[in-house]
Amino acid sequence: MSSEEVSTVYGREEFKRVDVGAVMRDGHPDISDGDQLIVDLVAKKRESAGRPLSVIDVGSGSGVLSELIAQRLPDCRVIANEIAPNPARQARDRLAAHPRAEVFTDDFMDWKEPLDVIISWGSHHHLPHSHLQHARTLLEDGGVLILGDEFCPEYCTEDDVKRLKNADVIELGGGYLLAARDEIEAYRADGSVPEWSRVLEDRRRRTLWNWYKFVIDYAIERDHWPVAIAEMQITKDDMVTAFEEEHKLSPLIVEHELAVNGFEQVAKHVIGDRPAELQSFFIYEFLPANGAAVDSAGDR
Numbered sequence: 008m009s010s011e012e013v014s015t016v017y018g019r020e021e022f023k024r025v026d027v028g029a030v031m032r033d034g035h036p037d038i039s040d041g042d043q044l045i046v047d048l049v050a051k052k053r054e055s056a057g058r059p060l061s062v063i064d065v066g067s068g069s070g071v072l073s074e075l076i077a078q079r080l081p082d083c084r085v086i087a088n089e090i091a092p093n094p095a096r097q098a099r100d101r102l103a104a105h106p107r108a109e110v111f112t113d114d115f116m117d118w119k120e121p122l123d124v125i126i127s128w129g130s131h132h133h134l135p136h137s138h139l140q141h142a143r144t145l146l147e148d149g150g151v152l153i154l155g156d157e158f159c160p161e162y163c164t165e166d167d168v169k170r171l172k173n174a175d176v177i178e179l180g181g182g183y184l185l186a187a188r189d190e191i192e193a194y195r196a197d198g199s200v201p202e203w204s205r206v207l208e209d210r211r212r213r214t215l216w217n218w219y220k221f222v223i224d225y226a227i228e229r230d231h232w233p234v235a236i237a238e239m240q241i242t243k244d245d246m247v248t249a250f251e252e253e254h255k256l257s258p259l260i261v262e263h264e265l266a267v268n269g270f271e272q273v274a275k276h277v278i279g280d281r282p283a284e285l286q287s288f289f290i291y292e293f294l295p296a297n298g299a300a301v302d303s304a305g306d307r
């Protein structure tokens with residue numbers, strides 16, 4: 008996503024000298040707990056494989072998680088993949104002491120070698136939709152996609168879920184969720200958006216607002232002003248429906264997105280022992296499903 012440097016909080020001038028990855032582990036809920044869980048999942052995979060693994064950390068930021076994996080599993084090849092120059096530089100410094108670790112600074116879509124583990128931690132909602140199809144082609148037999156993200160806490164109702172289950176394609180149009188081919192065609196033809204999509208987007212924003220208030224209060228209570236200020240900017244970015252680089256969706260929607268892209272969900276872990284409206288971090292394990300993907304949605 009070439010606009011990442013200029014358009015999201017990670018590329019802004021005031022954060023240029025900040026190791027955002029390190030700071031977030033301190034002042035933001037759930038990220039460190041997620042790190043530990045992901046490292047444990049990769050270690051378990053290493054043990055069951057009985058051989059060193061090739062592991063990529065897509066959108067690694069400054070490489071905090073990549074380093075934790077390299078420390079725990081020194082015989083595994085760990086690739087920190089980051090396109091933004093500043094965090095990529097920080098990742099290179101951080102990983103310098105680990106001989107089996109490296110930094111890949113091109114777009115994930117340009118990575119061509121087979122992999123045992125693809126990790127996307129906090130990156131899914133920043134990546135173009137097409138990265139799922141690419142990930143599928145790279146996974147070795149038995150390879151796993153570990154997808155962890157800060158989602159929007161769940162905002163789908165049972166009726167929404169029924170509608171999603173009937174959809175063999177989903178796509179974002181101007182930030183609105185479209186879950187049928189005729190809806191997608193109508194949006195492309197004249198920009199029209201179904202009422203259901205508008206209602207869903209309104210619920211997404213209200214649910215997110217509640218979550219971001221919690222995150223910002225959490226940071227301020229701990230005197231973590233850089234995190235609080237970054238999160239205020241991220242909140243604004245996420246509230247703008249059409250701003251595609253920061254658009255957190257509900258876990259159920261992302262699960263469906265993975266299914267239509269040919270992935271089988273084998274585990275879902277939630278971070279944070281709190282009521283559902285304050286649970287935003289989920290970590291999934293996905294395997295490529297047998298057979299071809301049903302369909303893919305367009306880029307987002």
Ligand SMILES: C[S@@+](CC[C@H](N)C(=O)[O-])C[C@H]1O[C@@H](n2cnc3c(N)ncnc32)[C@H](O)[C@@H]1O
Nearest residue numbers: 008028066067068089090091114115128129130
């Ligand atoms: C929220 S950050 C991820 C944080 C990081 N995983 C961590 O553990 O601290 C998302 C990152 O994805 C990177 N990114 C976005 N598009 C990418 C792409 N196509 N290939 C590789 N990295 C990408 C961004 O530059 C950004 O640093």
